[in-house]
Amino acid sequence: MRLSLLLAAAMFLAAPAIAQQSNAPLNLEQQAALRGSILSATQAADFKRSKQILEVYRTLRAAGVTLTSAEAFDMGECARARGLSGEAADAFALLKSDDLEYRENGALIEHVQRNAALDRDGGVEKSADLARRRNDDYFSISVAEAFAGQGEFDRAVPFYETALSHNLPGKNDVDARAAEASRLYQRSIEFYQLEFKERPCGWSGSAPLRFCPDELATAQLNYGISLFKLKRVDEARATWSAITGSPCVEILAKAWIDIADRSAN
Numbered sequence: 001m002r003l004s005l006l007l008a009a010a011m012f013l014a015a016p017a018i019a020q021q022s023n024a025p026l027n028l029e030q031q032a033a034l035r036g037s038i039l040s041a042t043q044a045a046d047f048k049r050s051k052q053i054l055e056v057y058r059t060l061r062a063a064g065v066t067l068t069s070a071e072a073f074d075m076g077e078c079a080r081a082r083g084l085s086g087e088a089a090d091a092f093a094l095l096k097s098d099d100l101e102y103r104e105n106g107a108l109i110e111h112v113q114r115n116a117a118l119d120r121d122g123g124v125e126k127s128a129d130l131a132r133r134r135n136d137d138y139f140s141i142s143v144a145e146a147f148a149g150q151g152e153f154d155r156a157v158p159f160y161e162t163a164l165s166h167n168l169p170g171k172n173d174v175d176a177r178a179a180e181a182s183r184l185y186q187r188s189i190e191f192y193q194l195e196f197k198e199r200p201c202g203w204s205g206s207a208p209l210r211f212c213p214d215e216l217a218t219a220q221l222n223y224g225i226s227l228f229k230l231k232r233v234d235e236a237r238a239t240w241s242a243i244t245g246s247p248c249v250e251i252l253a254k255a256w257i258d259i260a261d262r263s264a265n
Contacts, residue, residue, distance in 0.1 A: 213245030
């Protein structure tokens, strides 16, 4: 069954940040079907757990799928590893005091909660000031995520836009995709080679270059989520629809488009 049809079976509105509940909870069968559809992203050839599992958890929750206690703790740990104390604390808040993960990690959870309070009291704003002075799009994305993790999506959007404006595909990339669509595969390869030669991605020593395709796709996904939370739904859909270069993220983007479509009804 198509993901959109499954979503149509539940009347829900995706909640802010990483909220667990929806307007009308999904039954177990609907949750299982959605879980399988969204988790198929983890089977994509380009899936990198360290980079994309947090996006998977965000998508599951926005779709109304209840996380297990192990998943909630893992989500918190993934957010913490990215420096997102606010989002980590919210994920840990899903745990009950008698959950094994809570009982074994109480001190860690309290530490994260304290860090989240510090971030809300100006810690993220200090990072934002630094990001405005630095020419580092990776750092701008981390600041955008930190604001989004606190529910401050209006403050996240400008940092996403700054980073993305420096990393959109170049002409060779556009020409490569056009050649590929026309089944001129050898020509497509030549354009891709030119693109990566002229605009290498990743890092050179300690200096960041442009985003690699999966990094760009992930940034676009999260930018679209912030737009969606600000009720800029058409812009969010357009952002998600434009995602290419990462089969994993494309699956998640389609799930978010279905979430947005459902919320409009």
